[in-house]
Amino acid sequence: RERQHQLEMQQLIETFPLFAKVDEHSQEELLLLFRPKSALPGERVMRKGDRGDGMYFLSSGAVEVRLPSGAVRLEPGAFFGEMALLSGGRRTADVIAIDFCQFLVLERRDFNMFTARHPALRAAVSEMARERSHMNALN
Ligand code: CMP
Incomplete structure (x- = not known):
């Protein structure tokens, strides 16, 4: 039982990989x-402009972030939904399931x-958010 766990x-x-932090x-x-x-498939998981309710870890399936x-x-x-939590602001994009998905x-x-x-975990998540918003600002 312990071994299974x-x-x-x-x-x-x-x-x-974030877990290893x-x-x-x-x-x-x-x-x-x-x-x-x-x-x-096709379900909207996050709506741009909504208040962030949580951060999502994708364990199976696939999503599309619509920018x-x-x-x-x-x-x-992958994880997503971290930006609104860190900023205390709103969702920056729609996120749509493009397959049957399971999240944590x-x-x-x-x-x-x-x-x-x-702090190490927070730093890693913040770094990802920074990269994403940088990418979005360039495009
Ligand atoms: P949040 O703004 O809370 O909700 C939408 C999410 O889409 C956002 O957090 C990020 O997790 C994700 N996201 C935004 N921009 C990108 C991007 N360029 N690449 C990957 N994911 C992104």
């Missing part, structure tokens, strides 16, 4: 905070609580 954790870490105990804690969610310059496709292992959602208050205690 270890394998599951290992798999999660392999899928989401926190220690084993905190990985367990994250697992308890995650809310599973799914979407059908004025075109669509960016995200695959399993870290809700806003859990995101704030958890990242406050894990």
Whole structure:
């Protein structure tokens, strides 16, 4: 049973490299905070202009981030929805499921609580948000 759990954790870490930023105990804690969610092909997962309710980790399927310059496709292992949480502002783009999708959602208050205690994780997420907004400003 313990072995099974270890394998599951290992798999999660392999899928989401971001997980490796926190220690084993905190990985367990994250697992308890995650809310599973799914979407059908064509379903809107996030709407531009909405208040951010959480950060999404894509565990299976694929989504498209719809930007004025075109669509960016995200695959399993990617995360999205971090920008509105970090800025305290609104969703910067529509996100559409383009396949059957499964997500692990870290809700806003859990995101704030958890990242406050894990500066390395917060820094990695902020860095990604910075790259994305830089890319969007150029296009
Ligand atoms: P947020 O603004 O909360 O909601 C829309 C999300 O789309 C955003 O967070 C990012 O996670 C994601 N996103 C925005 N721009 C890009 C981009 N250029 N590449 C990949 N993902 C993006």
